Amino acid sequence: SKAPLRVAVTGAAGQIGYSLLFRIAAGDMLGKDQPVILQLLDLPQAQQAVKGVMMELDDCAFPLLAGAVATDDPNVAFKDADVCLLVGARPRSKGMERADLLTANGAIFTVQGKAIAENAKEDVKVLVVGNPCNTNAYIARAAAIKVGRTNPANYHGMLRLDHNRALSQLAAKTGKPVAALKQLVVWGNHSPSMYADYRFTTADGASVKALINDPVWNNDVFLPTVGKRGAAIIEARGLSSAASAANAAIDHVHDWVLGSDDWVTMGVPSDGSYGIPEGVVFGFPCCCRNGGYEIIKGLEIDDYSRGKIDLTLKELEEERAAVASML
Numbered sequence: 391s392k393a394p395l396r397v398a399v400t401g402a403a404g405q406i407g408y409s410l411l412f413r414i415a416a417g418d419m420l421g422k423d424q425p426v427i428l429q430l431l432d433l434p435q436a437q438q439a440v441k442g443v444m445m446e447l448d449d450c451a452f453p454l455l456a457g458a459v460a461t462d463d464p465n466v467a468f469k470d471a472d473v474c475l476l477v478g479a480r481p482r483s484k485g486m487e488r489a490d491l492l493t494a495n496g497a498i499f500t501v502q503g504k505a506i507a508e509n510a511k512e513d514v515k516v517l518v519v520g521n522p523c524n525t526n527a528y529i530a531r532a533a534a535i536k537v538g539r540t541n542p543a544n545y546h547g548m549l550r551l552d553h554n555r556a557l558s559q560l561a562a563k564t565g566k567p568v569a570a571l572k573q574l575v576v577w578g579n580h581s582p583s584m585y586a587d588y589r590f591t592t593a594d595g596a597s598v599k600a601l602i603n604d605p606v607w608n609n610d611v612f613l614p615t616v617g618k619r620g621a622a623i624i625e626a627r628g629l630s631s632a633a634s635a636a637n638a639a640i641d642h643v644h645d646w647v648l649g650s651d652d653w654v655t656m657g658v659p660s661d662g663s664y665g666i667p668e669g670v671v672f673g674f675p676c677c678c679r680n681g682g683y684e685i686i687k688g689l690e691i692d693d694y695s696r697g698k699i700d701l702t703l704k705e706l707e708e709e710r711a712a713v714a715s716m717l
């Protein structure tokens with residue numbers, strides 16, 4: 391049987407953690423034959439709650455769960471980690487300015503990026519879920535690069551929830567099953583500025599754009615629905631998306647580790663593709679093979695798409711400027 395992989399999860403006592411940990415332990419993320427050890431990080435005041443979650447993990451008697459530890463020390467949580475899921479973040483409190491939110495999170499993610507680079511496996515895969523996730527991933531990566539050791543390409547932000555939201559809207563609009571839809575991409579920032587782009591999407595080989603044949607729907611219904619979906623969930627549920635966010639994190643890491651035939655949207659540090667400045671963590675179409683990923687190159691960017699991509703990039707560059715002095 392396989393040796394266990396170590397999965398560090400931050401914000402383990404939170405609502406996404408409560409959906410995420412059980413699915414990881416059940417083998418949904420790394421495979422049904424892959425034992426895992428969970429290394430749970432949360433704040434000191436949340437340790438009691440993490441203990442409760444660990445009791446429930448025990449009570450599931452998951453055959454693949456080879457161990458679990460809880461800690462408030464990033465150096466302990468990230469020790470020898472193969473995968474780090476950075477879910478915990480500073481939420482926006484009442485009256486907090488956007489710049490304050492960015493710097494409060496900057497402080498968290500510089501510490502965590504450094505601790506990962508110093509303690510985790512050299513080929514660790516890092517996925518930032520905690521918002522603003524693209525910029526938090528950018529900060530963690532910058533802190534990790536200062537240490538060296540880990541692979542700077544392996545610091546990602548999560549765009550997969552936006553990707554899955556867009557897939558589900560397209561399935562409903564075309565009447566095709568989700569599984570029939572291929573080649574979707576969501577460009578940019580995980581925010582309402584993201585650009586979900588179905589110009590290349592096919593359903594059983596046929597063009598989804600041609601099937602829908604409705605440019606007004608794209609601009610007036612589809613993009614706002616996907617972009618504001620998080621707010622719509624809060625409105626309906628009284629709480630932010632949690633199970634769907636956990637599911638998206640599982641999908642992202644699953645495909646990265648085990649491969650994917652289809653395109654998947656990942657927030658990855660730009661290599662300069664499509665005119666996105668190097669290092670900006672940006673939603674790109676990717677394909678995953680042999681435990682690695684590649685940005686799909688050479689897609690045509692028309693004027694409308696260029697406008698959308700530039701807008702979401704502008705937002706990310708403003709976020710980057712707001713944290714520049716911390717790096």
Ligand code: NAX
Binds near residue numbers: 521523551632
């Ligand atoms: P919760 O408030 O339920 O849980 C957050 C947990 O993180 C708490 O237990 C808290 O104690 C812990 N925490 C805070 N600072 C920490 C630190 N420095 N180190 C370790 N733990 C820390 O939030 P939840 O609903 O679970 O959401 C977590 C994050 O995911 C938020 O930032 C949220 O905005 C973000 N999301 C990102 C999504 C995406 O698509 N990228 C979608 C869902 C979600 O909104």
